[in-house]
Amino acid sequence: MTPSRQSWREIRERIHEQILSGRYAPGDKLPRDADLAEEMDCARSTVQRAMQDLSDAGIIERRRKGGTRVRPDPVTRAVLDIPITRHEVEAKGGQYGYQLIDQQTGPAPRQIQARLEQVSPREMLRVEALHLSDGHPYMYEDRWVSLDTSPEIRDVDLTRQSANEWLVLHKPYTRFELRFYAETADARLADLLGTEAGAALFVIERTTWIEDAPITTVKAVTAPGYQLITRT
Amino acid sequence: MTPSRQSWREIRERIHEQILSGRYAPGDKLPRDADLAEEMDCARSTVQRAMQDLSDAGIIERRRKGGTRVRPDPVTRAVLDIPITRHEVEAKGGQYGYQLIDQQTGPAPRQIQARLEQVSPREMLRVEALHLSDGHPYMYEDRWVSLDTSPEIRDVDLTRQSANEWLVLHKPYTRFELRFYAETADARLADLLGTEAGAALFVIERTTWIEDAPITTVKAVTAPGYQLITRT
DNA sequence: TAGTGGTCTAGACCACCGG
DNA sequence: CGGTGGTCTAGACCACTAT
Numbered sequence A, B: 001m002t003p004s005r006q007s008w009r010e011i012r013e014r015i016h017e018q019i020l021s022g023r024y025a026p027g028d029k030l031p032r033d034a035d036l037a038e039e040m041d042c043a044r045s046t047v048q049r050a051m052q053d054l055s056d057a058g059i060i061e062r063r064r065k066g067g068t069r070v071r072p073d074p075v076t077r078a079v080l081d082i083p084i085t086r087h088e089v090e091a092k093g094g095q096y097g098y099q100l101i102d103q104q105t106g107p108a109p110r111q112i113q114a115r116l117e118q119v120s121p122r123e124m125l126r127v128e129a130l131h132l133s134d135g136h137p138y139m140y141e142d143r144w145v146s147l148d149t150s151p152e153i154r155d156v157d158l159t160r161q162s163a164n165e166w167l168v169l170h171k172p173y174t175r176f177e178l179r180f181y182a183e184t185a186d187a188r189l190a191d192l193l194g195t196e197a198g199a200a201l202f203v204i205e206r207t208t209w210i211e212d213a214p215i216t217t218v219k220a221v222t223a224p225g226y227q228l229i230t231r232t
Numbered sequence C: 001t002a003g004t005g006g007t008c009t010a011g012a013c014c015a016c017c018g019g
Numbered sequence D: 001c002g003g004t005g006g007t008c009t010a011g012a013c014c015a016c017t018a019t
Helices: A008-020 A033-040 A044-056 A085-091 A110-115 A151-155 A163-170 A187-193 B008-020 B033-040 B044-056 B085-091 B110-115 B151-155 B163-170 B187-193
Strands: A060-063 A067-070 A075-083 A096-107 A123-133 A136-146 A175-184 A200-210 A213-222 A228-231 B060-063 B067-070 B075-083 B096-107 B123-133 B136-146 B175-184 B200-210 B213-222 B228-231
Touching (some): A008 A033, A008 A044, A044 A060, A075 A085, A085 A096, A085 A123, A085 A136, A085 A163, A123 A163, A136 A187, A151 A163, A175 B175, B008 B033, B008 B044, B033 B044, B044 B060, B075 B085, B085 B123, B085 B136, B085 B163, B123 B163, B136 B163, B151 B163, B163 B213
Antiparallel strands (some): A060 A067, A096 A123, A136 A213, A175 A200, A200 A213, A200 B175, B123 B136, B175 B200, B200 B213
């Protein structure tokens, strides 16, 4: 029989529906790709493409020889884009502003070393800065940059360009970690962000490495009211 | 010349390196797939696979006829999995516990209607519950469930099974929204979560729809110390 | 070690959209 | 309307891993 030229999205949808209908419950094994291809009358590679998408979405798990199974522990999977802060402000319609608070070199404290998964203490650059939107505090960042992997940053004028932007544009990374949590504003943070001490602030920590060598770690404390939103 | 059987990962790496090296700067146009395939001596579909991955990673942008360009505004793209709370607790090695605080039906307040993008006010089920880890408060959830799309939840014994788990397992959704932010604990919340009023708490809001029809919206307030982490 | 998913190739046609 | 990415097919071989 001649395949009727179905798109992999249709195939994915048909498989997904069978999962949602309960025909295949969490943990159940699905037929092998070849059989599904025959059942659905398409090429095996089309089934493969559909399965890849379902797998990316966290709906199924695939294993060579083990076959394809419905994921036993369903998750809500979201994709999160963290842009350069300037772009983020501008995308929200704000006029971006930036102030360097302080910059100095020195050995990083133990806590930072640990965050970087760095064993031996190294000389690093610490940069404190404030991002503004329409002249109001938007985000405070407390950053440590490795002078081993980014020696060129010594020559960057950080009063004009944020370390955030320079690093994202010039320092590719192969691995990163993000942490989100809430923190109480102390007096200094409250002053910087234009709020009262004791306010609840949303914090984003980001650390990047290139091949296990740390590049930078930053604690970005957002002004009150900040929300991180992901849609689908 | 015979193609030397290169994997799409190699091809992706080679293209990525050319981008990182500055040969193609942000905004620049890359050669068409066919030319790259010839240049790299592989099939066009292999280049396509590599490009798809770079595109998924937010590194390039592709357009029919328009060609492939290096994304002008680089982003850090992370994938975030939000599991069922019980699974999350157990994965961290904790003993999961659950307490229903209150459940009642009634019209949802305007704020909830808005969050659900629901125009007309509807009768809904409100559920307040506490998730525990090793007997300690882990997360408080304040949930509203649509009785239009989930009438079966009336018959679920929510003192035994959390609405979180029941919904995730039985109510597939086609769209969702996540919000993260920080909030200050009031007296009641502090009491529930075993902390002091004024503490900074990390909040996750999740709303799900099935084809534009709202299913549920939940505000999950985590106990102090909670962090959301994503790795690569 | 055999079975299953993962990938590659070559060729064809389709769909979108910029010029 | 023509160029570029997107997809499908058919067939082959590879790589991982459960049994």
